[in-house]
Amino acid sequence: MLLPSFVYRTWQSKALLILMLALMVAVTALTSVAFFVNRVDKALVLQGSALMAADLVVQQGDAPPEAWVDHAAGMGLKTSRQLVFPSVIFHKDEPLLVQVKAVDENYPLRGSFEVATMQGVTESAPPRGQAYASPSLLNALSAARYDVQIPIGTQQLRIAGEVKQEPDMSGSLFQFAPQLMMNYADVAATGLITPASRVQYRFLVAGPVDAVERMRRWLASRLPAGAKIMGVKNARPEMRQALERGRRFLELAALCASLLSGIAIMLAARQYVAQAMDGVAVMRTLGMSTSQVLNYHLAEISRVFLLGGLFGVGAGYLGQLVLYAMVGDWFGGQLPPPGWRPVGLGFSYAFILLGGFSLPVLLRIRNVPPLRVLRRDLEPMNVSAWLAWGVAATVFSLLVIWQVQDWQLATAMLLLVAAIILVVVVSGWLLIWFLQPHRGKVGGVGIGIAALTRNPALTLWQLHGFTMGITLLLLLALVRVDLLEIWQGSLPEQAPNHFLINIQPADQLSLYRWFDEQGIKNSGMYATARGRLVQLDGKAVNPDQYTDARARHLLQREFSLGFADHLQSDNRIVAGKDWQFSAEKKAGFSVEARLAKTLGIRPGSRLTFDVAGQLLSASVINLRSVAWDSFNVNFFVQGNAAMMADLPAAYITSIYLDDTNTSRVVRKLAQDYPSVSLLDIRSMLNRVRTIMDKGAMAVESVFLFTLIAAVLVTLSAVQISREERAAEIAILRTLGANRKLVATAMLTEFGLLGLYSGFLGATLAAATEQLIADRLFGLEAGLNIHLWLIGMGGGTLVLVLVGFLVMRSLLATSPMRVLHSR
Structure with a gap:
């Protein structure tokens, strides 16, 4: 019976209902982002794995032991083996240096592998007795597309296809020789591998993330000298940088939603405790001890935590399903299912924010005298309350760092929050000081100004909420528009897609002229x-x-x-x-x-x-x-x-070579400069561009939840002054003020708050964008002067609209009823 009773009390109590809804919406916004980002992040990691053809690669000079294969199979992991070595083949009595890549039948474990054959496109490794050639090798052989017999050591192989797409091409981007891919089982018959051979063995592993990580640790303790374990983080720098930037954009978007959700909970908790003070005084009057009163409210907060957390996490999971249904096709197929981490994250945030930011004010309940029934004052916070604030802020900061798992980004955002608090306190007092001489003006404008200066603490609380919401919303908008465009613009449509290496000094000047003749930049x-x-x-x-x-x-x-x-x-x-x-x-x-x-x-x-x-x-x-x-x-x-x-x-x-003339230029280059090697990186370039595009679309989708969180912050900030505002309107109406006067006063108050919060938010967002663009993303962002127009204009418009809605609801309430409730 406790739960239905609590639900009924929550429905009857505005303060408790606001706190419950704030917690539910905050956790919903947070976990929706966390679930979705978790899935997208897994997809980006899988794309990174596709760049290596596996989740884990071991490179060494000796063949991987069978014990490695057996141990991986016992853990439910798939494995594949490669062998890479240079060799010389003879074609028409002419020697040609090639890079031989031998793969087994399991290749690749991740990524896309396409080979054009006489029968069509295949995705299978070369069968025994056959080989696949890179486009540059076919050009060097000056042969028909396929069906060419070539000797590899003592073995004759037939070139049966041309490699069109190869997932781990990036691992050997700057190899000087064209590539020949053969079957791993045919290597022994070539007679080319001896103890003195310069070869590189690769052991590829793929499977569930946890199992791969256990395999990594198992291998790390058994690696011979000179061996190296490769993962997504130490893939080629071009791919690693694109993946890291994409992940940071997503983390920044999620962090903005998280911070805004936390602010909404903090404001709602303050409102709940403020409205509970009269009830505390009555309980004290009826003989309840301080500890009994405190335990009662702690129990109420605990129920809010459990219900809000459960409903919030459940709604968050459903929210990410809706989001996936809307934009899942943007990510090219199925996203991996989310893990359990967002569930723990949602409950942790609910506990830290609800308990941490309501406990400091709840502790003040111990000092509420029964006289509070007649007087509206409250003892200031004591040392224990300030200590609780400090502990809550510290734990919250650690939770933010744990959430994004990027201490630089987390630190930057926490410093932004600290800067907002400091700036609002200083600038808020300056605003109040500036408005003081104008509070005596006659009419609604003077009454609105007086409302801001009469209770500085309340004004500062509202400024904090509005400024924080506007700052983070504008910051994410800048990331969504400016920084993502700069990032995508760093890889233009005509970005270099071929490298020319091994250019001899004697050919340098003539090759420049050759470029001019061919119209190549x-x-x-x-x-x-x-x-x-x-x-x-x-x-x-x-x-x-x-x-x-x-x-x-x-x-x-x-x-x-x-x-x-x-x-x-x-x-x-x-x-x-x-x-x-x-x-x-x-x-x-x-x-x-x-x-x-x-x-x-x-x-x-x-x-x-x-x-x-x-x-x-x-x-x-x-x-x-x-x-x-x-x-x-x-x-x-x-x-x-x-x-x-x-x-x-x-x-x-x-x-840069256009697709329409690539083949012609490659053949011409091979004829005119046979010593120059041309490397085609179009496949890798397309992968990086895909990562950029998908990262941008993910931020677009996450922006919706941040917008919802910002709306919640605005409503919570308005609610903390609702009781005082209702009393002021009731007194004005009792003294004969008409609706026009009340409307002018409220719209002046909300308009000034919106204008000033918009200015502060735009300034802080612009400064933060410059900082994170340079320090975290390695990008150079320009200053967007329209930001202040959007921030100040948008802030004023939104808060004036909110003020109008609040005014309508308050004017509909009888002044006598409001004054009696006081």
Whole structure:
């Protein structure tokens, strides 16, 4: 009987009903976003897995043991094996260097694999005795499309198809030789693999996320020296950066909805406790102790938590189903089902926000005297209440960090909330100080101004709610429009989709002329050489001294060093001096910031590379961020042009080819410059563009829930002053004020609040956009002057409309009834 009784009391009590509805809507908005973002995030991770053809890849120099396959099978995981090695084939008595990729019948475990054959398109690995060729290999062979016999060692293979799409092509983007794909079981018959062979084995794993993670930990303790575990996070930098940016956009959208929902709960809880004070005084008058009264209200809040949490999480799950039905086709097929994490997140938020932000005010109940029945004052908060506020704020901050799992983004948003509180307090008092001389004006305008200055604390509470709502709503609107457009614009329609590598110095000038003749734009030629880092600050580099697996892998391989007197336009210096070598003619390196962090490199560090037996040493001039997903020619380590004078360097460039003339240009290039290798990255480019488009659509859909949360904040902020406003209107009407005077007063009050909140919200949103665009997304955002017009105009219009609706309901109530209730 307790539950029906509580539901009835909730329906009868406006304060409790508002709190219940606020909690339900807040948890619904939060969990709808969390459920949907969880599904979209899983989809993005799966897309990242598709870029590696698996969820987990182990690279090493020896064949993976059978024990690995057996252990994975025991965990319900699928596995596949690859072998990659260089070889030379002869065609028409001419030698041709190729990159052989041997795959088994399970390939690929993730992603799309398409091969054009005589029988049509197939998605299966090459059968035994057959091979698939890359387009560049077919061009090099100058052969008909298929049915060409080629020798691989002592084995004869028939080229039966052309690889059109390959999921893990990005893993070997800058291989210099065209690729030949064969069956893994045919490798032994070639006689090419010996203990001294330079080969790379890959062990691919795919399956449920939890099982893959357990397999990762199991493998990590058994990896031989030189082996590396690869996941989505250490995929090619172009893909990793696109995935990270897409995830951050979604997390930012979810965080905006979460913060707005929390604000709504906080305002509603304050209203509930404020309206409960009279009841507390009556209970004290009837002889109830302080602890009994406090326990009664804690029990009420607990029931609100359970019911609001249950209904909110349930409605949130249904909400994401509706959202998926509306926009699920945007994501190209079925989204993975959501996990249980949003359920725990919803209840955790409900508990922290409801308990944390109502407990500090509930503790003040202990100080409510029975005289409260006659007097309306309340003792100020004591130390325990302030301590409860601090604990609640701390736990809330930790919960936000846990939700987004990105401490930089979470910290930025929490600092934004702190800045809003500080700005509203300071600017709110300035507003009250400015309005004080005008409160004596005759008429509705003066009465409206007086309402704002009469109770500064109440005015500040409303300013906090309105400003927070406008700020986060405008911020997400900026992200939804400006930042997403900038991100998508960073990869234009004619972004480079082919790389030309192994360009010899003697061919550089003639190739520029060849580009002009063919009408092809290029990104400029950059000298490059392969080098291994052998010394850091004069000390020999030993990969085994590094605990980080990525650092060990980087130090075990050669870097593609770039040489030029200028940086790419999408590079930004984040530490150190400007790049001015063309004037100074001084040797120095510029290092990509993420690589520098991994290896412990700082501006001023001295790096020594072994380049074909020659030692190349110079200091690090600066660190820079790189827009890898722009697909321009970029390098982890770049030196100035003067450093390559005595080095065996070749050149690299990137170009855009239209689909209509790609085949012609490729054949012409192979004829005129046979030593130049052309790499087709259209498939990878399309994947990155897909990630961008889907990330933008996800933010669009999440924006709806943030809008609902903002409306809830507005209503909650209005409700906290409803009792005082009702009393003021009742007194005015008792003194003979007409409806026009009351309307002018209320619209002045709400109009000033909307105008000022809109100005503060637009300013804070613009400042935050500049910060997160630069620090979190690596983008350069412009200043949108229309933001202030939208913020101030929209804020004024919305609050004037809300004020009009509130006024209508209050004018419909008898003044005598309002005054008697006081």
